[in-house]
Amino acid sequence: DVKVTQSSRYLVKRTGEKVFLECVQDMDHENMFWYRQDPGLGLRLIYFSYDVKMKEKGDIPEGYSVSREKKERFSLILESASTNQTSMYLCASHERRGFGGYTFGSGTRLTVV
């Protein structure tokens, strides 16, 4: 089975800090995604990447950037963390030409204080 691993389950950061969330997948998938999930708002796409060094903005990219230097790793960067970025962050990967759904990581619960 595909495994998507997020580096931290829980994180607490201070306002203004630069925060890195890491995601690694082990099945050579082309596509990787970062979502945030907030109660009542569902899954909102922040950024996605369809190849190494390639990225596309999702619906809420403001305040975030991403990096994909290697196919298996997709990093989400909060340039200057703010309290309204307190959320659950979910990474997912997908084989673009495959028949099947996304595989999600277990999520990182980020609290910005």
Added chain:
Amino acid sequence: GQQVMQIPQYQHVQEGEDFTTYCNSSTTLSNIQWYKQRPGGHPVFLIQLVKSGEVKKQKRLTFQFGEAKKNSSLHITATQTTDVGTYFCAAPDRGSTLGRLYFGRGTQLTVWP
């Protein structure tokens, strides 16, 4: 972008009752996917429907794709406490081969014993 509307947002049922969640789009969908997220967990891919009028079953779960490929439903017969969670539908971005999905906001199912 593609939008999928999902209703209801919440559903509370007694164990043994049936449950249905609906997903609707104003445009024709190439396919639709369903995910389940247990409380405290991450979304897990359940199934993908591709053909017009398609019906698929997974034990007590029945998934349908409408004839016009603009709507879909997930029906659970005789709910159990293990069915608790949030169910999401998701559809791909029209006209794009990049593999991005648009998620509905989900239906949160609570089952009373």
